[in-house]
Amino acid sequence: MGMIERFFSVIFGGGRNVVKETAEVFFENAEAGAGRDATLRAQALQQHSSEFAVQRQGGFDRFMDGVNRLPRPALALGTLGLFVAAMVDPIWFASRMQGIALVPEPLWWLLGAIVSFYFGARHQLKSQEFQKSITETMARVPQVVENTRVLKELAAQAPGVASTGPDASLTLEALELENNPALSDWRRKRA
Template sequence: MGMIERVFGFLFGSGGNVIKDTAEVFFENAEAGAARDAQIKQAVMAQFAAEFSAATKPGLFDRLIDALNRLPRPALALGTLGLFVSAMTDPIWFAERMQGIALVPEPLWWLMGAIISFYFGARHQAKSQAFQRSIAETVARTPVVANNLHALNALEEGAAQIEGTTGDNPALEDWRNGA
């Protein structure tokens, strides 16, 4: 008995675990790693909360820039609708304006096209990535949904078996027969 105690005392130490301590030199302790990850996530969320909290209201310049960033899409949409309305209400006025646009040099059209393409292209890229992320989340939920469907089918089969067995219950038979 004394030799076994000494071997276990050597391997696991008195109050410590030599094997565990040695293994942690080569492999990360999962529990400690999870605790560190949780601390990092909490720090990030605290930073985001501080950045977007009501206590740090944006100044006039920030609000002006935010307003300017929101203008291009509505301006382009409303401007296009305005062109259609003006073409229908005053075709001569509209034709005069279009003659002026016909004089715009081609490089300027290319420049305007590039600017609009970059603006809407960046927005499209961001929306596309969000869409891909939502698809990945949906696919990740597929096994859970399949398990739920399997459980529901099992419940339905069990209910069908219960309905099929009437036993000696005349009241249930009368109810099923609509009496």
């Protein structure tokens, strides 16, 4: 017995599990990994929601949001206007296009960079607003689940709950007349 006891105390002695510790060198402890993943997700959601905590309500912010909405429609309507101008007065349009042909290439690159940065920033802003709405929606999930549970409990008290559905024998039992003195009296008076 002494030899076996010493062998097990070497492997499992001192409150340690050498086999488990050795296995965890090669394989992740699933429970500890799940705990780390849950903590990471909770921290990421908390950081994500804190980024969007500031609500812009001032008049200047609303004005700037309106100004930021102008370039895209202006570009789209301006392009359509060029097509209309080309059809209405081709000579006028051709002379304006000759002027554009004289714009140096570096200026085109600069215009392209400005437009790309503007629309890229706009896309990023809209993407962040979308992410914010997703975060707010996810925060409401527990309340929606609770509301759904309460509504299901109320359904048992709603009219029509005693409906017999497609069960014919249950329907016949529900339609079977019982001895009702008030109904019998009423029928007698009507006859």
